Structures are given as structure tokens and as C-alpha cells.
Amino acid sequence: MKSKNTNLSDEQIDILFEEGTEAPFSSPLNSEKRSGTYHCANCDNQLFHSSKKYDSGSGWPSFFDVVKGSIETKTDYKLLTPRTEYHCASCGGHQGHLFNDGPNPTGLRFCNNGAVLKFSED
Numbered sequence: 250m251k252s253k254n255t256n257l258s259d260e261q262i263d264i265l266f267e268e269g270t271e272a273p274f275s276s277p278l279n280s281e282k283r284s285g286t287y288h289c290a291n292c293d294n295q296l297f298h299s300s301k302k303y304d305s306g307s308g309w310p311s312f313f314d315v316v317k318g319s320i321e322t323k324t325d326y327k328l329l330t331p332r333t334e335y336h337c338a339s340c341g342g343h344q345g346h347l348f349n350d351g352p353n354p355t356g357l358r359f360c361n362n363g364a365v366l367k368f369s370e371d
Contacts, residue, residue: 254291264362265291265342268325268334273308276363281310285370293367294319294339297359305351305358310366312359313351320359322347335359 253266263269278287287297287310296319297312305311318338325334325346333347344361351358 257291258364260364261290264365265340268327268343269362271309271362271364275308276310276366278310278363278366278368279308281368283368283370285368286316287312287361288367288369289337289340289342289344290365290367291342292337292340294337296320296337296344296366297361299371303352305360307358307360309345309360310363311351312361313353313355313357315359320344 260271264271283299285299286295288295295316297315301312301314303311303313320335321338322333322335325332334343335345335347336343342365344365346360348358348360349356
């Protein structure tokens, strides 16, 4: 972890640094439709562009692709089935989980905690 932003909420700290998860359907970014970019709430690293966002029905902001080089993955064994967890490549903050049930062209779903994203309109 490079550094922790001192303006983070308790929920953001739990998600980013303790690998917590926000409640589904709790983030206003779930319904965000404007053109723009999504950044890590801790370090402002650009993670996603709105053109890659879609409504997965999961209750979390979901994307089918990331900004190249913006994330790193590891295997999460917290549940019975191993899952792929991803983190911001810049600060190491936990963002969400990666699934293979997304739309074309990638077939991926980056399921992100909205509380640890900042949206910047184009």
C-alpha cells in the first residue's frame, strides 16, 4: 500500500484496506449514466471509462473492461469457491471482484464497490 488518503470515510477504509464489501444497490454510481471516468477514491488512479459500464443487475457498478494497467488481481479464498479479486494498481486499494459472466466483447464483469470510486464527468 503506497499511501492512505486521510479524507476517506470509515466504509471506504474498510473496503479499500480490509477488503470489505458495500451493501448491494447502495451506491448512487450504480445508476450513473453520464459520460466520464471512474477513479480510485484513495489515489485518484483512473480505473474505468463510462463506455465500458453496463447494468449487470448485481447491485454494484459493473464494467466489462478497465483502463489498461490500472488494476492488479489475486485469488480470494474467503468463500468456498476461489474468486478473482482486483485492486488499484497505483495504491493497492481493494476495488471488487472479477467474474467471467460479462457481456461481449470481453465476457468479463468487473464488479466494483461504488463507495471506493469517484466519478468525473467528461
